[in-house]
Amino acid sequence: MHQGSLALLLHAHLPWVRHPEHDEFLEEDWLFEAILETYVPLLQMLRRHVVEGIPTRLTFTMTPTLCAMLRDKLLQDRAERYLNRGIELARLEIERSASDAALNELARFYLDRFSQAREFYVKEIARDVVGAFAQLQNEGVVEIITCAATHGFLPLMEAFPEAIRAQIFIGCDEYRECFGRDPEGIWLPECGYVPGIDRILQEANIRWFVVDAHGLMYGEPQPRFAIYSPYFTPAGPAVFGRDRESSKQVWSARDGYPGDPAYRDFYRDIGNDLPEDYLARVVPNIGHRRNTGIKYHRITGSEHKELYNRGWALGAADSHAGDFLRNRERQIEHLRSILPIDPLVLSPFDAELFGHWWFEGPEFLDLFLRKAAFDQSVFRMTTPTAYLAEHPTLQMVAPSPSSWGNKGYWEVWLDHCNSWIYPHLHEAARRMTAAARKNQKTRAKFTERLLRQMARELLLAQSSDWAFLMKTGTASEYATKRTKDHILRFNGLYDVLEAGSKDETLLAACEERDNLFPHVQWRHYL
Amino acid sequence: MEALPLSGGIRFLAALACSLAMATAADQPIAFAIPETGRITLGVFDNGGHLVRVLHRLAPETEFRFGLNGLISKWDGCDGGGKPLPAGRYYVRGYLVGDVAVSGEEFLFNDWISSPENPQILKIRDFALQGPSDVFLLADVVGGQRVVARYSAEKGFMWQVSLPASEKSARVLLENSNVVVTEDQRRISFDAASGENRGETSEQIVASPVEITREGTRRLGVGDGKLFLSEGSGEFSAVDVPVPVIAADFGRENTTWFVGRDGDTSFVGQLDASGQLLRSLRPEATEWPPVLVRTARADDVFAVLDESPAGQRLRVLSRTPENTWAIDWARSKSNVEEFGFLGDRPVPAGADAPVTELEFRLEENPLTGTKSTIRLHAVSDANGTRIETPDGLPIADVSSLTDTIRTAIHRDKEPDSLRVLCSNGAVVEEFSVNGIRHVLPIDAGEIQLP
Numbered sequence: 019m020h021q022g023s024l025a026l027l028l029h030a031h032l033p034w035v036r037h038p039e040h041d042e043f044l045e046e047d048w049l050f051e052a053i054l055e056t057y058v059p060l061l062q063m064l065r066r067h068v069v070e071g072i073p074t075r076l077t078f079t080m081t082p083t084l085c086a087m088l089r090d091k092l093l094q095d096r097a098e099r100y101l102n103r104g105i106e107l108a109r110l111e112i113e114r115s116a117s118d119a120a121l122n123e124l125a126r127f128y129l130d131r132f133s134q135a136r137e138f139y140v141k142e143i144a145r146d147v148v149g150a151f152a153q154l155q156n157e158g159v160v161e162i163i164t165c166a167a168t169h170g171f172l173p174l175m176e177a178f179p180e181a182i183r184a185q186i187f188i189g190c191d192e193y194r195e196c197f198g199r200d201p202e203g204i205w206l207p208e209c210g211y212v213p214g215i216d217r218i219l220q221e222a223n224i225r226w227f228v229v230d231a232h233g234l235m236y237g238e239p240q241p242r243f244a245i246y247s248p249y250f251t252p253a254g255p256a257v258f259g260r261d262r263e264s265s266k267q268v269w270s271a272r273d274g275y276p277g278d279p280a281y282r283d284f285y286r287d288i289g290n291d292l293p294e295d296y297l298a299r300v301v302p303n304i305g306h307r308r309n310t311g312i313k314y315h316r317i318t319g320s321e322h323k324e325l326y327n328r329g330w331a332l333g334a335a336d337s338h339a340g341d342f343l344r345n346r347e348r349q350i351e352h353l354r355s356i357l358p359i360d361p362l363v364l365s366p367f368d369a370e371l372f373g374h375w376w377f378e379g380p381e382f383l384d385l386f387l388r389k390a391a392f393d394q395s396v397f398r399m400t401t402p403t404a405y406l407a408e409h410p411t412l413q414m415v416a417p418s419p420s421s422w423g424n425k426g427y428w429e430v431w432l433d434h435c436n437s438w439i440y441p442h443l444h445e446a447a448r449r450m451t452a453a454a455r456k457n458q459k460t461r462a463k464f465t466e467r468l469l470r471q472m473a474r475e476l477l478l479a480q481s482s483d484w485a486f487l488m489k490t491g492t493a494s495e496y497a498t499k500r501t502k503d504h505i506l507r508f509n510g511l512y513d514v515l516e517a518g519s520k521d522e523t524l525l526a527a528c529e530e531r532d533n534l535f536p537h538v539q540w541r542h543y544l
Numbered sequence: 545m546e547a548l549p550l551s552g553g554i555r556f557l558a559a560l561a562c563s564l565a566m567a568t569a570a571d572q573p574i575a576f577a578i579p580e581t582g583r584i585t586l587g588v589f590d591n592g593g594h595l596v597r598v599l600h601r602l603a604p605e606t607e608f609r610f611g612l613n614g615l616i617s618k619w620d621g622c623d624g625g626g627k628p629l630p631a632g633r634y635y636v637r638g639y640l641v642g643d644v645a646v647s648g649e650e651f652l653f654n655d656w657i658s659s660p661e662n663p664q665i666l667k668i669r670d671f672a673l674q675g676p677s678d679v680f681l682l683a684d685v686v687g688g689q690r691v692v693a694r695y696s697a698e699k700g701f702m703w704q705v706s707l708p709a710s711e712k713s714a715r716v717l718l719e720n721s722n723v724v725v726t727e728d729q730r731r732i733s734f735d736a737a738s739g740e741n742r743g744e745t746s747e748q749i750v751a752s753p754v755e756i757t758r759e760g761t762r763r764l765g766v767g768d769g770k771l772f773l774s775e776g777s778g779e780f781s782a783v784d785v786p787v788p789v790i791a792a793d794f795g796r797e798n799t800t801w802f803v804g805r806d807g808d809t810s811f812v813g814q815l816d817a818s819g820q821l822l823r824s825l826r827p828e829a830t831e832w833p834p835v836l837v838r839t840a841r842a843d844d845v846f847a848v849l850d851e852s853p854a855g856q857r858l859r860v861l862s863r864t865p866e867n868t869w870a871i872d873w874a875r876s877k878s879n880v881e882e883f884g885f886l887g888d889r890p891v892p893a894g895a896d897a898p899v900t901e902l903e904f905r906l907e908e909n910p911l912t913g914t915k916s917t918i919r920l921h922a923v924s925d926a927n928g929t930r931i932e933t934p935d936g937l938p939i940a941d942v943s944s945l946t947d948t949i950r951t952a953i954h955r956d957k958e959p960d961s962l963r964v965l966c967s968n969g970a971v972v973e974e975f976s977v978n979g980i981r982h983v984l985p986i987d988a989g990e991i992q993l994p
Contacts, residue, residue: 432612434606437610438577440611442911502910506913
C-alpha cells in the first residue's frame with residue numbers, strides 16, 4: 019500500500035523567436051538546442067517506457083509559444099539544418115581528433131548523438147514534436163497542461179483583467195488546436211498568482227493550477243495539510259503548492275545534482291573554443307560565437323576542465339536518481355506519519371533543465387522513473403488531474419499573491435531595469451480592449467485581420483521572458499528590442515485601425531513576421 | 545532587424561502621460577512613462593512655457609521610485625530657489641537621454657596644459673632653465689592666483705605650488721638645489737626636486753639695476769635699458785651694448801645672453817667676456833618678439849620667452865654640432881579671448897560669427913514611431929559647461945571646468961554630433977558630443993497647483 023504520491027511537472031517553455039528576415043539568427047538556436055538536448059531525449063525516453071510497460075506518469079506544460087514554434091515549418095526546416103550541421107561538425111571533429119583517442123571517442127559520441135536525434139526528429143516523428151507529445155498523452159504516459167498564451171506575467175496585468183483573460187483563454191484555444199482536447203490544468207507563468215485569476219481560470223474551465231509554497235501557506239484560511247494536498251479556490255479550480263524540498267535537490271546551484279564534477283560542463287563548447295575559420299566550414303559566421311552542442315569537458319570542480327567521461331557521468335546520474343528516490347521515500351513516509359491524508363509532493367521543474375542545462379538530466383529522470391516504478395513501494399507517481407479525481411473533497415483556501423521568482427513576488431519582472439515596459443504594455447492592453455469593444459460586431463475581414471495581429475503583437479510584448487532577460491542581463495539587448503518592436507507594431511496597427519485606413523503594408527509585414535496563433539480570437543479582449 | 549513601416553505617428557507618450565499624471569496638488573507624485581532606459585532630465589514649466597524648476601538633471605533611473613505606472617517623482621510646488629509658485633496649471637516634461645557620449649578631444653591653444661590638473665596658465669611672468677629639458681615657471685593662473693611649477697619637456701608638470709596673487713614684479717631663480725621666488729624683499733625657497741617649501745627670508749633689494757642673476761661673485765643686472773655687471777664685491781658697472789637691454793642671463797665661458805630692443809622689435813644676443821657681441825638671433829617678421837632669456841649654465845642651452853598680443857611662446861634652444869642654434873622644444877599659449885570656429889577648425893581668434901543654437905533630428909520613438917527634433921546650445925556657469933535646450937533643460941554635461949569665460953558650438957561631420965569649445969581664458973577645451981539622436985522627449989503630464 020502506497021503511503022503517498024509524487025507528481026513531477028516539467029514546464030517546457032521558450033519565448034516566440036522566429037526571424038524569417040534573417041537566414042541565421044542566434045536566438046533561434048534556443049529552440050534547436052532544446053529540441054536536440056531536451057525534447058528529443060525526453061520523447062525517446064518516454065517512448066521506451068511505453069514499449070517496456072513502465073508505469074510512468076509525468077505532467078508537462080507545453081506552452082503555446084513553444085508549440086507554435088515547434089509546429090512552424092520555417093523553424094522545423096532550420097531545426098533540421100541545425101541537426102545536419104551538428105552531424106557535419108562531429109565528422110570534422112573526428113578527423114581533427116584522430117591522434118587523440120579520448121577526444122576522438124567523444125567526437126564519435128557526438129556524431130552518434132546528432133545522427134540519432136536527426137533520425138528520430140526527421141524520420142520517426144516527422145519533425146512533429148507536439149504531435150509526439152500528444153500521442154504520449156493519448157497513451158496515458160504524460161498529461162500535458164497549458165499555459166498563458168505567451169507566458170505573460172499575469173500579476174502585473176492585474177489592472178487589466180481583460181489582458182489576463184485573453185492570455186488564459188488564448189492559451190486554452192491553442193492547447194485545443196495542438197492536442198485536440200481541453201486542458202485540465204494550467205501552469206501560471208512564473209507561478210505568478212493574484213486573487214481574481216482563479217475566477218478567470220474557472221471561466222476557462224481549467225480544473226487546477228500551481229502556486230509556490232508561500233502562496234498556499236499564506237492563504238486564507240491556513241491550509242490544513244500545508245502544501246501536501248491540493249485545495250479548492252473560492253472560484254472553483256484546485257490549487258497545488260510547489261514542494262521546495264524536492265526542488266532544491268535538483269535546482270540548487272550550490273548543492274543540486276547538476277553541479278556534480280562528473281557531469282558535462284555546459285559552458286565549454288567548441289563553438290567558443292575552436293578557431294572561427296574552422297567552425298565556419300560548417301556553421302556560418304554571424305559575427306557572434308555560438309554554441310554548437312559539442313562540449314568535451316566535465317564540470318571537474320576546478321578552473322582546469324578535464325575531458326568528459328560518459329561512463330562516470332551516467333554513474334553519477336544513477337547515484338543521484340537513487341538519492342532522489344530515497345529522499346522522496348523518507349519525505350513521504352514522514353508526511354504520512356504526521357498527516358491524516360494521502361500526501362502529495364508536487365515537484366515542478368523547467369523541462370529544459372533536463373538535457374539542455376543538465377546534460378545527463380534525461381538519464382537521471384529515466385533512472386528515477388524506473389526505480390520509482392520497480393524499486394520502492396512508498397509512493398506512486400501521479401498527475402495532479404489523477405490525484406484530484408481520487409480526492410474530490412478538499413478544503414477551500416484562497417491563495418495569496420505569490421510567484422516562484424526571487425523572494426517570492428514580482429521583483430524579477432518589475433525592477434529598475436525593466437519597469438519602463440509596463441506603462442506601455444498597459445496602455446496597449448487598454449487600447450486593445452477598447453478597439454475590440456468598438457469593433458466587436460465587425461465582419462470586415464481587414465478589420466478582423468488588424469485586430470488579430472494587434473492581439474498577437476500585444477501578447478508577444480507581454481512575454482515574461484523579456485522582462486526576465488532584462489533583469490538577468492542575458493540577451494537583454496534582444497529582449498529590449500523585442501519589447502519595443504512588438505509595442506511599436508501594435509501602435510502602428512492601432513493607428514491604421516483608428517484611421518480607418520486600408521493600408522496593407524504594415525499589417526502584411528507583421529503577419530509575415532509574427533505569424534503565431536493563426537486563428538487567435540481577439541474577442542477574448544472584450 | 546529593421547523597424548516596420550508605420551502609417552502616421554501619434555502622440556502616444558503624451559496621451560499616456562496625461563492619463564498617468566493628472567496630479568492636482570503640490571507634492572503629489574508625478575508618474576511618467578519612458579520609452580526605454582536612459583538618464584532623465586525633467587522640468588516643470590509654467591503656462592507661458594517658461595522653465596520654473598529642474599526636477600531631475602540627467603538622473604539615472606535608479607534615482608526614481610518605480611511602479612507599473614512608470615517612474616515616479618514629485619514636485620513641491622516651488623521654483624528652483626525654493627519659492628512657492630502661484631496657483632495654476634504647470635506642465636512637466638523633459639527628455640530621456642540615451643546613448644549620448646561626450647568625449648574630451650583636445651586642449652587647444654595652450655601647450656602647457658594636457659590635463660585639467662595642470663596649472664591653468666594665463667601668463668608666464670618669469671622662468672628659470674635647468675638643463676635642456678626642465679623649466680621652473682612663475683605664472684599667473686586662472687582664479688587670480690600665481691603658481692610656481694616645475695615642468696619637464698618629457699614628463700610634463702612635476703610639481704606646482706600656488707602663490708597668492710600679486711601685482712608686484714617677481715622673479716624665479718635657480719640657486720643650487722633650490723628654486724627661489726623673489727618679490728620685494730621676500731625670498732621664498734622651494735626644493736627644486738619636490739617643490740617642498742624650504743622657508744622664506746628677506747633681503748635688501750637694490751632698486752636699480754635689478755639684479756637678474758649671480759654666478760659665484762659675478763652679478764648681472766638690468767635697469768633703465770642698460771646691462772650691468774659686477775665682479776667680486778664691486779659695484780655694478782654698465783656694459784656697452786648698442787641697443788636697450790630688457791633681459792639678460794649668464795651663459796657659458798663668461799658670456800652673457802641678453803634680449804635687446806631694436807626699434808619696434810627685439811632680438812636675442814650673446815656677448816663675450818669682454819662685452820663684444822658674438823651673435824644676434826633675430827626673429828622673423830611674423831614671429832613673436834623675445835622678452836626674456838634664460839640659460840642653463842652648464843650646457844650650451846638657453847630658453848627664450850617670446851610674447852605678443854596674440855600670446856606667449858617659450859623656446860629652448862641648444863647648440864648643434866654645426867655650431868648653429870636649434871629649437872629643442874617649445875611650448876606656446878595663445879590668447880583665447882576671441883576663440884571660435886573658422887570653418888571646421890577651432891581658432892584662437894578670427895573665428896566665424898558664432899553659432900548660438902543647433903537643431904538635430906532625433907531618432908523615432910521606438911514605441912510609436914513619432915519623429916521629433918531638438919535645438920541645443922552650450923551654457924557655462926559655476927557647475928561647468930553643458931548642452932541645454934533653449935528652455936533650459938540639460939541634455940549633456942560637457943566640462944567640469946569652472947571660471948569659463950566663453951563657449952562655442954559647431955555641427956560635427958556626423959549628423960547627430962556637435963563639437964563644443966569652452967575656455968577659462970587659459971586653455972580651450974574641445975569636446976565631441978555624439979549620438980544626440982538618442983534623446984527622446986518625455987511628456988510627464990500636467991499639474992494643477994492649488
